[in-house]
Amino acid sequence: MESKARILGSNTQYIRYPLEFFLAEMECLGLRQLDFTPKAPHFFCSHSHCTPVDSLLRALDSHHLKVSAVTPPPYRYAITAPEGVQRQRTEQYYKTCIDLTARLGCGYMVLDSSGACWDLSEDELLANAEGMIRTLCEHAQEQDVRLLLAPVMGKETPLIAEAPVLNTAQDLQQMLHRVNCDHLGVCLDTNVMSACGGTMMDWFSRLGDRTQLVRLCDGNYHGWRAWGDGVLPMERYVRELDERGYRGAISLYLGGERYVENPSQAAAQTLTALCGEG
Secondary structure, eight states, rough: OOOGGEEEEOOOOHHHHHHHHHHHHHTTTTTTEEEEEOOTTTBBBOOOBBBBBBHHHHHHHHOEEEEEEOOOOOOOOOOOOOTTTTHHHHHHHHHHHHHHHTTTTTOOOOOOOOOOOTTTTTHHHHHHHHHHHHHHHHHHHHOOOEEEEEOOOOOOOTTTTOOOOSSSHHHHHHHHHEEEEETTTEEEHHHHHTTTTOOHHHHHHGGGEEEEEOOEEEEEEEEOOTTTTSOOHHHHHHHHHHTTTTSEEOOOOOOOOTTTSHHHHHHHHHHHHHHOOO
């Protein structure tokens, strides 16, 4: 049975509710840490400006919560973008998000290759991503923030595909080798791993020591699901994480908007399965 101390609540499915409601729900569920997405109506970041952080810090403190990871929404930014306005604004955006991460006092920011242009070759996309990640790593190092590269859905899931590159453990391993930066790690998303044909054994044989965050989510080829709503062997995944010595944070982050009508349901289902209570 897991301790709630390792579990990070997520506001991704609370976007139709105010920040105060989300924070109160997390406190009610007994959580103390968050994987926070700076997205309206809770917070806003863009390439040009950011909501003042002090009010967010006060709200977090009033509910005995802290942000342990920041997951910026990709919007129309893309780390794979070629030279031009989109690339310039992507760099500005993620640098702003890195500054936010540092200001919140948490050590991790998650990014991925969402929004890649499918008309560019994979070699071009990877070269663009490498250059962008290098630049962001330099800024992250200055702010003492660690970037975590997460896998995304690709060709195997055409209905929810996010990018044709950086989908698998092997893809991420190769990018880490290309960038070669101590401030770059990875975030495991169990549904992406499964949909792309991966296994926990392969992931940890390649990326075990670089895995700093796990998004433990059920799911299928049509998207992310709360524990028990998908087809994945969740109990086995938890056992395999333990067997491979993973002792880091577990995020309740869920992509998509499946649970926006009843957002606490998803968190409660996973907490019940992991900790024996919702």
